[in-house]
Amino acid sequence: MARNVSIVLQDTADALPIIEAIKSDNPDAEVQNMPSLVRIEAPGKLVIKRDSVSERIGRDWDVQEIQLSMVTLSGNIDEDDDQFVISWQ
Amino acid sequence: MAANGKAKRLGMKQRYQMLTRHLDWETSYQPMDKVFPYDKFEGIKIKDWDGWEDPFRLTMDTYWKFQAEKERKLYAVIDSFAQNNGQLGLTDARYMNAAKLFLQGVTPLEYAAHRHFAHIGRHLRGGGARVAAQMQSIDELRHAQTQVHTLSHYNRYFDGFHDFHHMHDRVWYLSVPKSFFDDAVTAGPFEFITSISFSFEYVLTNLLFVPFMSGAAYNGDLATVTFGFSAQSDESRHMTLGLEVVKFLLEQHEDNVPIVQGWLDKWFWRGYRLLGLVAMLQDYMLPKKVMSWKEAWEVYYEEQGSALFEDLSRYGLRPPLHQEDAIKEKDRISHEVWGTFYNYTHAAAFHTWDVDDEHLDWLSEKYPDTFDKYYRPRYMMWREMAEQGKRFYNNALPQLCNVCQIPMVFTEPDDPGVICFRRSEYNGDTYHTCSAGCKHIFDNEPEKYVQSWLPVHQIYQGNCGGASVEDVLKWYHMNLGADNMDYHGSPEEKMWSEWMAGRHAEQVEYPPVKAAE
Amino acid sequence: MPVVAIKDYKGEVKDKVENFHGNQLVYLHWEDHLSFCAPLAFPLPPEMPFGAILGEILPTYYGMHPDWENVDLAEARWTLDDEDFQPDPEKSLKDLGVGHKSVLRFWTPGLKGYRGSQS
Numbered sequence: 131m132a133r134n135v136s137i138v139l140q141d142t143a144d145a146l147p148i149i150e151a152i153k154s155d156n157p158d159a160e161v162q163n164m165p166s167l168v169r170i171e172a173p174g175k176l177v178i179k180r181d182s183v184s185e186r187i188g189r190d191w192d193v194q195e196i197q198l199s200m201v202t203l204s205g206n207i208d209e210d211d212d213q214f215v216i217s218w219q
Numbered sequence: 220m221a222a223n224g225k226a227k228r229l230g231m232k233q234r235y236q237m238l239t240r241h242l243d244w245e246t247s248y249q250p251m252d253k254v255f256p257y258d259k260f261e262g263i264k265i266k267d268w269d270g271w272e273d274p275f276r277l278t279m280d281t282y283w284k285f286q287a288e289k290e291r292k293l294y295a296v297i298d299s300f301a302q303n304n305g306q307l308g309l310t311d312a313r314y315m316n317a318a319k320l321f322l323q324g325v326t327p328l329e330y331a332a333h334r335h336f337a338h339i340g341r342h343l344r345g346g347g348a349r350v351a352a353q354m355q356s357i358d359e360l361r362h363a364q365t366q367v368h369t370l371s372h373y374n375r376y377f378d379g380f381h382d383f384h385h386m387h388d389r390v391w392y393l394s395v396p397k398s399f400f401d402d403a404v405t406a407g408p409f410e411f412i413t414s415i416s417f418s419f420e421y422v423l424t425n426l427l428f429v430p431f432m433s434g435a436a437y438n439g440d441l442a443t444v445t446f447g448f449s450a451q452s453d454e455s456r457h458m459t460l461g462l463e464v465v466k467f468l469l470e471q472h473e474d475n476v477p478i479v480q481g482w483l484d485k486w487f488w489r490g491y492r493l494l495g496l497v498a499m500l501q502d503y504m505l506p507k508k509v510m511s512w513k514e515a516w517e518v519y520y521e522e523q524g525s526a527l528f529e530d531l532s533r534y535g536l537r538p539p540l541h542q543e544d545a546i547k548e549k550d551r552i553s554h555e556v557w558g559t560f561y562n563y564t565h566a567a568a569f570h571t572w573d574v575d576d577e578h579l580d581w582l583s584e585k586y587p588d589t590f591d592k593y594y595r596p597r598y599m600m601w602r603e604m605a606e607q608g609k610r611f612y613n614n615a616l617p618q619l620c621n622v623c624q625i626p627m628v629f630t631e632p633d634d635p636g637v638i639c640f641r642r643s644e645y646n647g648d649t650y651h652t653c654s655a656g657c658k659h660i661f662d663n664e665p666e667k668y669v670q671s672w673l674p675v676h677q678i679y680q681g682n683c684g685g686a687s688v689e690d691v692l693k694w695y696h697m698n699l700g701a702d703n704m705d706y707h708g709s710p711e712e713k714m715w716s717e718w719m720a721g722r723h724a725e726q727v728e729y730p731p732v733k734a735a736e
Numbered sequence: 737m738p739v740v741a742i743k744d745y746k747g748e749v750k751d752k753v754e755n756f757h758g759n760q761l762v763y764l765h766w767e768d769h770l771s772f773c774a775p776l777a778f779p780l781p782p783e784m785p786f787g788a789i790l791g792e793i794l795p796t797y798y799g800m801h802p803d804w805e806n807v808d809l810a811e812a813r814w815t816l817d818d819e820d821f822q823p824d825p826e827k828s829l830k831d832l833g834v835g836h837k838s839v840l841r842f843w844t845p846g847l848k849g850y851r852g853s854q855s
Contacts, residue, residue, distance in 0.1 A: 133526070140448050165436055166444065193231070194277065197285045201451045207274050207459055211231045218530075260742045407740070559773040596853035597771050600802070615797040617774035618763045618839075626774035636854040638765060638775065640818075640839060648749065649837040651763070666739035670747040679779040680755045 135205030135216045136171040137178075145199040151182035167201060175217040176205070235276035240269075243346030257342045261407040264472035268345035271467055274459035275351075282354055286361065289449050293365060296445040301372045307722070308439040311506040312377070312715035313706055316569040317434055318370055318443065319379040320500060323568060324396045325431075326366045327387040331400045332415060333359035339408040351460050352412075358453040369446045377711055379568040382696040386568055389683070390695050391674035392496070392560070394624045398671065399493050403486075405667070409468065410482050416461030418486035422527065424458060425519040426494050429509065430501035437507040469534035476535045485663070487539035488656035492623040499556035502582065503574070511585035512553045521546065541656035547632045550589040554582075555628045558597060562613035566688065568697050570706035573605055574598050593635050610705055614688075616675045620653035621668055622660045629653045645669065753836040760836040762829065764789070766798055767841055768848040771855040775839065786832055787825030789840075803847045813843045 137152075139145040145168065152170055153159055159172040170176065183191040193214050205216035229237070246254050258265075277285075299305075309315070336356035343349050374380035387393045403414045419427075432447035434440075468475045498512035528538040557571070564571045574582075579598065583590045601611045617626035631639045632655075641658040643650045645665040652658040661668050677683050684694025697703055701710050739747070753760050760782050765775035776797055780789075790809050798804055814821040817838050824832060834840065849855040 133530075165433070166448070192281075194281050194285065197277075197452055197456075198288055199452070200455050201448060202455050202458065209231065209276055257742065261740055407742070410740075555773070558770070562771075562773045593770070593853065593855070596850050597855035600771060600850040600855060604800070609800065611771070611800065613772060613797075615776040615778070618765075618777045628773045630770075636768065636770070638767075638770070640775075642817075642839075646749075648752065651837065651839070664739040666741075666745070666747045668747075669749045669751075672750060675777050676751045676761065679759070679761070679777070681757065 133218050134171045134173055135176050135203075135218055136169060137176060137203040137216060138167055138169045138201040139199045140201060141166050141168050142199065147183055147186035148178065148196065148199060150186055152176065152178055155179055155182055175215065178214040180212050231276050234278050235273060238278050239273065239347045239350045251344070255342060255344045257408055258344050261409050262474070262478055263407075263409045263468060264474050265344065265468075266471055268348070270471060271345050271347045272463060273347045273351065274463050275456050277354065277456075282357075286357075286453075289452065290361070290365075293445055293449040294368070297365075297369055297372070297442055300442040300445075305439075305441055306373060306376060307718060308441070310438040312711050313504065313570070313572060314434075314438040314440065314506055315373060315377045315711070316379075316571075316706075317431070317500045317504040318373060318440065319377070319569040320496065320504075321431060321443075322366065322370045322380055322383045323386050323390070323393055324496065325427075326363055326370075327384060328396055328400050329359050329363040329366065331404060333357075333363060335404045335411060335415075338404075339411060342408050348464070351456075355416075355457055355460065358457070362450050362453070365446050365449065369442045372442060376714065378698060378701040378709070381698070385696050389674075390568065390697075391563075391619075392567060392625075394672065394674050395496065396493060398624050399489055402489065402667070409464075409478075412461070412464050413468075413479060413482045414486040414489075416457060417465045418461075418483060419490050420454065420457045421461040422487065422524060423490045423494060423520070424454065425523070426515055427497055428454070429515055429519065430497050430505075430512075433509040434501065434505040437509050438505055465531070465536075466534070469531075469536065473535070480536055481663070483536065484540040485660050488541050488545075488654075488660060489623065491545050492625060492653075492657065495552045495556045495625060498553035499560065502553035502585075503557045503571075503578075508581060511582075513549045513585060516545075516549045540659065541654070544632045544654060544656060548629070550586050551593075551630060551635050554586075554590070554594040555630065556625075558594075559617075559626050559628050561601065561611070563617070564705060565612045565703050566692060568695070568702040570704065570709055570711070572706040573602050589635055605705070605707075616678065618651065619673050619675050620657050621650045621671050621673065622652050622657035624671065624673060625653060627651070627653050751837075756836075760829075760838075762834060763837070763839045764793065764797075765839065765841045766794075767843045768854045769798070769801060769803065771801065771850065772798065775841075780829060782830040782835075783828045785826060785828055786823050786834075790823065790825055802850060803844070806847060807844050809844075811845055813845070815841045 139149060141163070149161065149168055149170065153161060155177050156170075156172050156175075159170050159176060162169040162171070178193070178196060180191055180193050193209060193211065196214055203216055205218055208215045208217070245251060252259065333356050336352045336359060340349050340352035340356055343352060370380060387397055403411050406414065428447070428451065432444060432451070435443035435447060465479060468479050498516075501509070501512045501515065524542075525538070528536065560567055560569075561571045579595055583595065586594075604611050617628075619626055627638060627640070629639050631637045639654055641652045641654060643652065643658060643661050643665065646669075648669070650661055650665070650668065652661055674683070678691055684690045689699065692699055692703065706712055739745075751761070756779050758781060759779035762778050762780045763775045764778065766772060778793065794809070795804070809823075814823055816832070816834060821832075821840070829835075
């Protein structure tokens, strides 16, 4: 069984579309609400897609904008212009 | 070329490659070893810096853009908090003592980190690693600045904030964080990055973040919470850098494994001892409690840490030495450290106080194996003495551990009733340490720790402003009768009581700002 | 190797006895009384008679503890640097083997802290 990866985002209006995009693109993801924070966990891999977020906010989203909402994460990162992936080997 | 004749925009990975690799070069006018004189003496062997994988691919323009955005949002919140007398929303003024300890103890470390990441941002041979270090250097300066800015609001009303930088370099309990970082910055670049980026900012980070930031959230310190979130997004980059560095070193050469293991053993223990101050804060200084130190330790170290070391075992790394002692101590260190500050509140730039019954019961519940046996009686005795007008203050100076520099308050791993004494002999002199962990560190590099600037010994050498306690406290720039002594009877307590009484008054009277020093 | 460094160096020994103006460091610790959070550190002249510790230092710094009024130092058990030790009030610290950074620990039988809690 793959170990869990996770990302923790601030519970703000900016992060909401990102959270929705993650839930939509990662069916195995579990979302936990904590004071001021939202923690998302999934086995092995989490993908955050630029298009999914852009669709939801009505403008072109830059994957690196996730820096503004991110609190912490667990897993190895791979980022490019289209997506941000967190995974364990 | 695209169809319309314009050059196609580079992708993120390519942009990053151009910044970090293609701007780098092998020097021909001077040998590379002369250009990079610091990165070999530690014995670390790097076969190929191209094996370095950049965890985040921020180019300078994206870095500035996102950091500026974070700053705009953060300063707006800080300003709003100040304008709206946000300090009136604190659960209790005693919470401020956590913030004082943070400003005095932690903020100067952010600045020291800024300086040293700038140093290694020059002296690491790999271009990708240098860029990451340079960005971290700016992050750490940002953290120092924003912490000072955030806490400056409290300085208008509360004591102990006014000269944190001066105090950090002199005061007895602040030599604990100061010596921790001095040890790191006087090491080589690879040890530094293992000690700070990996050991402190990855392995142990949650044990610092959760008490301070969640503590702030639970106790109405909106300004610090906002700072915390703003910094934490930088920290996620730092954490991944730390993990990446360790894996890179372990993969590059098998000779690196025992060196990295030795650093992990040392820095786990030094970081853990430093966190003793945070353990105390978590269990005693938060009027509204988040979780006990023991609970935080079990989740963030025992569970999460063990998963991490399991992952790293494939490189030949094992969990740090002495972690079993740390696990044994989880029922004790917060109480042992609180007791220290209760003893020496007359010499500290923050307050301690009688622990009330509700709080005692919470502690009993969280620490069923030790609290009622060892620590509740102590607090009962102190309460009785305070009620008789003989509040307990320890009038002698304590013995300090030569490595962690904390007073020798820690007990034998298997006996909470006996102080743990360890000693080493070196070149005809004796050196005392508080634990097997600190002794191990001393014995490995005695030449380093014979140089420890131990506050108690320095006072006795006459280097701290004079012979009396009062002379020394003045040399520390402490405002006597305001910064120090029990919370009960302090100017702050009086001010807070008046504010709280004033909340229900018919006429609004905004708190006056303290006169400038 | 005494330290991994870029060149050979010897660290300055900050706490050599010469730095203490004729005094030496001595650590005292009353066992089973952890309300005193740590052992106590003193700068003392090596020629000082041990009696000054028994008669002046201990009562001054430990006297506020409720157990102290019941202490009979004649009954106390001592160690010096982890070896059994017999105090002699007339002899000097030096003559008794109490040197720079020596640790003196003592137990007062029957007195184990506030309500026997080792505090």
